[in-house]
Amino acid sequence: MDLPVFYDEREEWNNALLLYDAALKEINTKLEILNNEFKLAHQYNPIEHITSRIKSPQSIAKKLRHNGRELRVENIIKYVNDVAGIRIICSFTSDIYRIADLIAKQSDIKVLKIKDYIMSPKENGYTSYHMIVSIPVFLSNRTVDTKVEIQIRTIAMDFWASLEHKIYYKFEGNAPDHIKKELKECSEIVAYLDQKMLSLNEELRRCNQNLQDEYQKEVLEKYNNIVAESIGTVVEEDTIEQAIENLEKQKKDDQAIKAEKKAAKKGRKRFVFGVM
Secondary structure: OOOOOOOOOHHHHHHHHHHHHHHHHHHHHHHHHHHHHHHHHHOOOOEEEEEEEEOOHHHHHHHHHHOOOOOOHHHHHHHOOOOEEEEEEEOOHHHHHHHHHHHHOOOOOEEEEEEEOOOOOOOOOOOOEEEEEEEEEEOOOOEEEEEEEEEEEEHHHHHHHHHHHHHHHHOOOOOOHHHHHHHHHHHHHHHHHHHHHHHHHHHHHHHHHHHHHHHHHHHHHHHHHHHHHHHOOOOOOOOHHHHHHHHHHHHHHHHHHHHHHHHHHHHHHHHHHOOO
16 A cells, blocks of 8 residues: 655555554454354354455545645654544444443553444434554564554444445535435434344343243253152252252261161160170
8 A cells, every 4th residue: 555656754654554454453353352252152243244444545645634734654643543444343232332342341452532423423414433442563672552443333324324425425525415314314214223123132132031031940840840759749949959958968867867776776785685
């Protein structure tokens, strides 16, 4: 990836690219591990897919010019927070905050800035959760904290944002008012869809939990019936451990009674034969 022709800090820029690329790889690896762990522990993966990119030199130059900054590597690193970017696509809005929390808890990741466009959508209807973080990149002779922008959104949010970007690109950022209005209405429909899908997912989880509770109750009842038939008593709420304790106690009581009878019998024999 080359900078514009007039730019003469190529070596410095290539070093910066190395850092940004390494930072993306590190965060991608962390996200994959978290997603795999979640699948193993909860049989559910909150991340649908992940994409990453390094901002094009043309976009970087445009952003610096917009902010009145000179096109220098120093200014890129300092003022352009989204040179390296990762987009995480989830199924539900609840997953967005769960993933953001998991990222923030990583010991070597520092959260620099958060923009919650879900709670406070942009004027055009854009919704997403943005995090600017820094992560250490370990080189052979030094460690460099490198900034990465993380965007977390649902499938529906990503669908709307992709189409909105294409439409605005065609009109070079000056879309007609009626199209802006239609896009805003579509964003409201997307928000409603996300809420409905989240409600359905929560209802499904409750149903699954009820089925699991009923299954466990059925298993416990079967066990109680088996124990009742084995020891000749009705067991209602005993757990496996309690049932074992009852059996052990009964066994000890039986042994004690046998010992008492044996001692009494032996005492009688001593009396009869005159042995003291």
